[in-house]
Amino acid sequence: MSEHSNHDPVPRWCSCDVPDDDLVESGDTGITRRNILIGATAASALAAAGWAGPAVAAPGGKGDKSVTITIMGTSDLHTNVVNWDYYKDATYSDSAGNAVGLARVASVVKQIRADRGADRTLLFDAGDTIQGTPLGFYYATVEPVTETGATHPMAAQMNALDYDAVALGNHEFNYGLEFLDHWISQMDAPVLAANAVHARTKVPRFRPYAIKTIKVKGRPPIRVGVLGLTNPGVVIWDKANVEGKVEVLDLVATAKRWVPVMRAQGADIVVVSAHSGDSGTSSYSGDLPNENAAALVAEQVPGIDAILFGHAHREVPERIVANLQTGAKVVMSEPKNWGQRLSVFDLALEFERGRWRVATSSAHLVNTNTVVDDPEFVAIVRSQHDAVVRYMNSPVANSTTEMLAAESCWKDTAILDYVNEVQTATVAAAVAGTPEASLPIVSIAAPFNRAARFPAGSVTIKDVAGLYIYDNTLMASVLTGKQIKEYLEFSAEYYKQVAPEAPVDPAAWTNAQTPRAASTPDYNYDQFSGVEYTVDISKPVGQRISPLTFEGAAVSDDQQFLVAVNNYRQSGGGGFPHIATAPVVYNAQVAIREAIVAYASAQGTIDPVSFHVENWKLVRNGVPVFTP
Incomplete structure (x- = not known):
């Protein structure tokens, strides 16, 4: 057990369908100046990247009843903290002119919060966070944070950016459960995976969901529930780390179990953050649950309003899926990996019959290549990044x-x-x-x-x-x-x-x-x-x-x-x-x-x-x- 053993990293969930109350919560640096944000991010740059600007009240004469909230989402960050390619020892570049890193995402998130109002926005992630670059490898194996007591660079940046919830991806299991538990203990945001259960049970090993509260003047608060789902392929790809300890259940069946629980706990809006593509296919065979089931969740589970998904490293600005049982529209979006895009969901809500509901919804992507790294977020990881650059050379x-x-x-x-x-x-x-x-x-x-x-x-x-x-x-x-x-x-x-x-x-x-x-x-x-x-x-x-x-x-x-x-x-x-x-x-x-x-x-x-x-x-x- 790590030095954080007083912070129990393994929640002891009850086996019943109603979870515990605490599920509800209101130079040689390798970083050049041209990567760093100098002053405030220009709104015009964000507009060029796909950001539409501040929201307006929903049309139809109900502006006095409607409130628009914005949910932002990342996925597949894979320990990209700044716009840097450790393999080339140079600023990241590709033929499309993309940029990478959470420091770059931070510039976009700050501007959207300024435009929308921080009290009307939420920020989620759909997993694959702590593995992927030499920086992730270094702080898991060369100078492991479990031994040094240092804060993992992804935890440090995500905490500073005030993420509201983070789902587990399959690569979170690459360095073993002890390392994963340690990282979770460093995170301020709830880290979710409802379908990752203790072996031979249906008891979640990790937190299944969280409910965030948005206050509205003169109205009851808006309660947004977020359900985390991870990928069943974990039991194949990280068999050595999870066999006999963790099993990963079907995403659809798990969502069917937990969405009603979240609604019963008072969630007005339900968002799923799923580390699973939307193709409905799997890269593996056998009886293992579907790998890319995000669209199936939308189709087959009533009561979901939006799905942030990842895993496939694709960019899907907006996909609308009709629920087969209710006909309700579910808006979905996948941001391009490594922080190259940010998914932005706009949900126009109306207060009717004592509760908030989604009247209209949309999603789009914001390209991070027209802004530059936020200097605060560069500073957070500068010494750790420098250590990795020295190691790599x-x-x-x-x-x-x-x-x-x-x-x-x-x-x-x-x-x-x-x-x-x-x-x-x-x-x-x-x-x-x-x-x-x-x-x-x-x-x-x-x-x-x-x-x-x-x-x-x-x-x-x-x-x-x-x-x-x-x-x-x-x-x-x-x-x-x-x-x-x-x-x-x-x-x-x-x-x-x-x-x-x-x-x-x-x-x-x-x-x-x-x-x-x-x-x-x-x-x-x-x-x-x-x-x-x-x-x-x-x-x-x-x-x-x-x-x-x-x-x-x-x-x-x-x-x-x-x-x-x-x-x-x-x-x-x-x-x-x-x-x-x-x-x-x-x-x-x-x-x-x-x-x-x-x-x-x-x-x-x-x-x-x-x-x-x-x-x-x-x-x-x-x-x-x-x-x-």
């Missing part, structure tokens, strides 16, 4: 040549082979002296970041982090030759089918649509080292992998291999066959990024000649796409 080894990941999605590249080299060496050392040491070791890696690069000369932690951008840990499982072949066929669905005579355009061949997704992400194209094979993209799905060989000999169906793999994949992430049920031989919770840093530091030199083997290649009708 620490040298770990020297590379004999430049290595690029730009072609890793269609070629066997040295830089991705380095990941496999480290994983293989780490597993080999771990199983030495055990029965599994006799098994041949193969390794799996995927191209996470096409922009990754090791320069010739000094390689820094920043370079390693740019190659391995996720906080995965290393595991090892046993697979047979037949299982590896089927695994590779699944991975090869990443490619579109291409005619043998078609022009060579590999960038256009990737990210194919599958029955599970409209586009397969790069991180779901797994490549094996240690076995030899070809991928024939002129063949149909399921018929693309040539017979496997190992050290020149054909691999038999029942031949066993020890497979180095990350915890996300081993727990079922991506839906690859066999790996989630394979016997686990090694699981020391070693972060792969840190393993790469340690291995490179110990070796001192990164020389592709010593580890790069082109063991797989793309072919069409048996003919290699690329020639040496």
Whole structure:
């Protein structure tokens, strides 16, 4: 337990449907001056970004009865605190001119509060807050706030911005429940997840909802309830952290349970903050509840007025969904991730028959790229940000040549082979002296970041982090030759089918649509080292992998291999066959990024000649796409 053990981080909810009363509550900095807000944010800039300005009373001659409240929402902030790219060691930039960071969001929020009136606005978040950048990794593992007593930078900024409620995302579970509880204990705002329950019960482990009160002169107060829902995929993606401790129930069923409770507790307006996309599809299979169920919640649960949602990293300015039972319109919005957009809901309320109800509602997005970072919010995290910048620029080894990941999605590249080299060496050392040491070791890696690069000369932690951008840990499982072949066929669905005579355009061949997704992400194209094979993209799905060989000999169906793999994949992430049920031989919770840093530091030199083997290649009708 952390030093905050006197602040019980695990609420002891009753098993009944009526919750406890306390659910209701009324230089070398890497930050340049051009990122910082100088003076007040200009209303004209916000107008250009999509902010419509102060609200007016609802039309129809009922202005004396109507009140408009504004609900602002963020999602998928992923520890972006300022407009900075830690992998490039530079101000964040992309082709669309977007900006990132909560310091940037703060500029917009302050202006909207000034225009609307702070007493007429609320600010919510839909999750994925404490993981995502090297800053999140640093304060969870390198200099963990659970040990130093420092305030987590996301808690510090969110507290300063006076968030009214925050929902948990699936990535909140990445660093374990103790770390999550500690972060929650530092938050001023209630942190919500009604469907994350104690294992084998329906008792919420976290706070299910909160009710905020907005005072209205001469009228009863407006009571706005916010229900937090997280993603069922947690039990797959963070199985090691939650198994036997936390289960995540269906979003629709959970909302059906809690929305009536919130109404009975006096909520006039009900808002759902859900870390779940709106497509109604899942990236996983099996009996697990729907991953992207936000629109289903709107359709199937009466009594909801608005839904702030996230998880998909899309921008949805406004989506109106009719409830199938009542016909009532539910307004939904998803802000673009990392603080690039702010969702703004305008709810015009009328007081009728002793209660407030929504008369009209709308939503839109405000782009944060036309304002600049608020200096107060830069100052809050400046020292922590500086520490991460220094850490990222620490040298770990020297590379004999430049290595690029730009072609890793269609070629066997040295830089991705380095990941496999480290994983293989780490597993080999771990199983030495055990029965599994006799098994041949193969390794799996995927191209996470096409922009990754090791320069010739000094390689820094920043370079390693740019190659391995996720906080995965290393595991090892046993697979047979037949299982590896089927695994590779699944991975090869990443490619579109291409005619043998078609022009060579590999960038256009990737990210194919599958029955599970409209586009397969790069991180779901797994490549094996240690076995030899070809991928024939002129063949149909399921018929693309040539017979496997190992050290020149054909691999038999029942031949066993020890497979180095990350915890996300081993727990079922991506839906690859066999790996989630394979016997686990090694699981020391070693972060792969840190393993790469340690291995490179110990070796001192990164020389592709010593580890790069082109063991797989793309072919069409048996003919290699690329020639040496």
